[in-house]
Amino acid sequence: MDTSAARETFFGSGPAWPFYLLAFLAVCIFAAGVYSRITVWQKGYPARFKFSLGGLVKNGLLLGRLWMQDPLAALLHCMVLWGFLILFLGTCLLSFHEWILTFLNGRIYLVFALTLDLAGIVFVLGAAGLFLRRIILSGSRLPGNWQDWGLLALLLLVGLTGFLAEAARLAVVRPPWSWSQPVGFWLAGILWPAEPPGAAALAGVWWIHALASLTLVAFLPWFKLWHSLAAPLNLALTRKRVYVSAEDWEEKGAEFWFENLLSADACAQCNRCELVCPSSRAGEGLSPRAFTKEFAEYARLKNAPQGGVFLGKGGLSDRGSETTLSAQEAFYCTTCGACKEVCPVMNSPLDLLLNMRGNVIEQGTEVPGPVNKALGSLTKYGNPWGATRKKKAAWVKELDLVDLAKNKAKVDWLLFAGCTTSLDATATPMARAMARIMLRAGLTTGALGKKEPCCGDLARRLGENGLFEMLAEDALELMEAREVHKVVTMSPHCAYTMTQEYPPLAGELKSEINSLPEVWHYSQVLDNLIERRIIKPGVLEGKTAAFHDPCYLGRHRGIFDPPRRVLKSLGLTVREMADHHQNSLCCGAGGGRMWNAELDGAETQISHLRVAQARETGAEYLVTACPLCLIMLTDAVKAMNLEEEIQVVDLACLTDESLAG
Known part of the structure; x- marks a missing residue:
């Protein structure tokens, strides 16, 4: 092994000062871009994070979530x-070798050169x-623009000119250790088998590579590649769930959360x-991908240091023509959470x-009419249906439920x-069936009757946080006054709101709320x-069922097995639809x-x-465990004239029917 192996850093490029001048300019552009991005993040409402080194390594550097998908x-x-990363580290080591400590000589250099060559091969093959892949999947599967292709x-x-520059240098020097740079050595033999390249060609290839590399560094924070830095940070920060009151939000004057701007x-x-x-x-017409892109553009134009040039400081209704962020699109979303599951x-x-x-609700200028009507009914009647408490x-x-609206008797469960x-x-039979089951099981069960409040889910999902706070409080x-310790909800939306939204809110109401009840969804109770073996349902032998996972039961809370175990205990054969469990398709009501x-x-x-997917299974029953899903799927079966092929049923009703013989 040749111990004299070494490399001249700026071989064939001419004087070094132009490169360092351009490098300094590239770093300045890079720093300005980073400052611009961070400035936008700082405009958001501050969130509470915990830094996770494991999350950074597993998902940020090793792309763990992407490997699964x-x-x-x-x-x-x-x-x-x-x-x-390896090539960038190699460039940094070359600068260290050139100006601080000379160490890339002999065997160290040979290992160094071979490592960079292998890294270069990996880099070029990955980029190619x-x-x-983008050519094959271009279109609806992987839409792109000039930024993606550019x-x-x-x-x-960057990768190819790096190898060309290496090949040109090896063709001129022809050192005995060329084997340590196999790609450059091979290219040199093909391109310059006899005569080495001229000085102009050598310098030209070197400078094309240098300019391409510096351009990549300089504009990294300005275009799409910025996600390569923002994404690892996003993956390394574990959010701590907190509740921010509408009053605190207004006092802060923030339009968005910090974490939303980062993501x-x-x-x-x-x-x-x-x-x-x-x-x-x-x-x-809703595209979460496009909305996220427009969201980022809107936030950048409005909050970045240069944002005032393009966009004033007005609200969403004063967006100007520089961004296409649509307030209406926000209300297309069913809040199913499928987007987060696959990201x-x-x-x-x-x-x-x-x-x-x-933000739209707060400004009140672009709220869809049906949303305004539902929120108005919720405010006036305590429910979005506009019905009286008596109804x-x-x-x-x-x-035989204990009427907790009339007395304060202690019960085991609040239904x-x-x-x-x-x-x-369509949904009322669910509650009556569950009440009969709980009474048959010997559970002392009560209901709030005409005093039952709205849990606040709808207000929370529609962005009316002030109304949500009032309803939740x-x-x-009321539950604390009635000494309720266990709650069984018929709607997964109520269960989610009580288990996920109430605890942070209750933390803000420490002087008023002393304890929170234990909340179950009725499928868990069944x-x-x-x-x-407290209840022993009858067996519906020979029947098949497809179970529709309600989004707020399954994906949002991870409850998938209890309802399926109930169906199997009834003797039903469960046939899974094309989209099920974490990948379940929403019914469209959330x-x-x-x-x-x-x-x-x-x-x-x-x-x-969704009904089409259920039909493909050939199941006789399409079973769900959510009133909203029950209504939507029942109406869909009727509209599609499939009532003779498949029957939409609720899990509690089916269980109650089997218990009744």
């Missing part, structure tokens, strides 16, 4: 990422693979969210849309029906009663869409897509 894309991105072209230019920059525009979005699949950088377009809704209590009649289950004729105070009519111009209805 798309191994080929993960491999190609890892090749580009790690190839670039991504370029080819970035990939620039990455390839918008972390978005890689991979389009996975759009492919699973029920609104997008139904052809309604490789753990973004949640849902959070951006909810943040947007809050809300009608389902309790002729049941919280919720607005929709109490008032809609009423519910908490599963528990059957497992403990996020206030039940009260916001299907959109004009939509290709189909979301609920029709």
